[in-house]
Amino acid sequence: MNNLHIAFIGAGNMAASLIGGLLAKGMPATHIHASEPSAERRDQLERDLGIHTHTDNAAACADADVVLLAVKPQIMREVCLALAPALKPGQLVISIAAGINCASLQQWLGHLPVVRCMPNTPALLQQGISGLYAAAQVSEIQRQQAAAILDAVGSSVWVPQEQLLDAVTAVSGSGPAYFFLLIEAMTEAGVRLGLDADTATELARQTALGAAQMACQSDVDVATLRARVTSPQGTTDAAIRSFEADGFRPMVERALQAAADRSAGLARELGGG
Structure with a gap:
């Protein structure tokens, strides 16, 4: 090399x-x-x-x-x-x-x-x-x-x-922005719950960092990690149920499909000639 x-x-x-x-x-x-x-x-x-x-x-x-x-x-x-x-x-x-x-x-x-x-x-x-x-x-x-x-x-x-590079673009190429959006939304929600902006920002950012490191370093999949911190009828369970009730997974799928479609569209627009 x-x-x-x-x-x-x-x-x-x-x-x-x-x-x-x-x-x-x-x-x-x-x-x-x-x-x-x-x-x-x-x-x-x-x-x-x-x-x-x-x-x-x-x-x-x-x-x-x-x-x-x-x-x-x-x-x-x-x-x-x-x-x-x-x-x-x-x-x-x-x-x-x-x-x-x-x-x-x-x-x-x-x-x-x-x-x-x-x-x-x-x-x-x-x-x-x-x-x-x-x-x-x-x-x-x-x-x-x-x-x-x-x-x-x-x-x-x-x-x-x-x-399949269109799918890669949808998942990882554009992916950092999705996590930034989640951090942004969590920060705003924290402020509405009464936290000051700096505290809410630090909590959301560090939580995202820690969760990503756990996902990368763990010997189990993310579904298992999620289950481990989701006690039945607890606070995390309440939030997860709310996400699912609002169609979180289909929403993510639609978003990534839109990104993949746009990636394929760019190839048609910019290629050839």
Whole structure:
């Protein structure tokens, strides 16, 4: 892994997080290049991370084993068409852009090995989870390389069909916002119950953190964890019954279906051509 040379096309927050994670895992800064139009951003990356930066995408990719595309989906086609002549046969391309499928990427870049991945924002704290899908041209070694890069900011899972990335987007890509919404709602409810805002905020945030850590570290599933803290006819039971009576599970299912449908819609809007 540390012998790889990686080029980042685009150096926003997610790219910088990945770069920071790779450096923390021992990758030499000299093996990482990034292209970025903002001079201020390039200076920051060189100063804080010690990597090579470029204004030209092709120059960034010159010696790369892996090219990671981290630009906005709306400009992906333009970036790929301009970059294609500079890429080498067999060079692995990883895209973290939502809504751009492998067929579109390969149409624009040539039929290179492409891995699509959907990270999420906790990657900024190296606590992310990414879903990955590999096109047919991707070798086993390249699959391992892609997973190692994304694992630098958390963990990763592979899906066997590309359309399942829409489900990954619905569950984990968009998922942090759902938990933020729950924390927000719990905080507001706590205030209405008489707590001051700071106390309600701290209680809701720390409860979410503790529950997530228990779910990740426990040797039993979350349904069992929930049952363990839900005494019959107790306070938790009263709240859970209220959630269920209001259709909590169907509401969550409808929300995630809406996110998955929108992910599929973006592919139709942004791909092709």
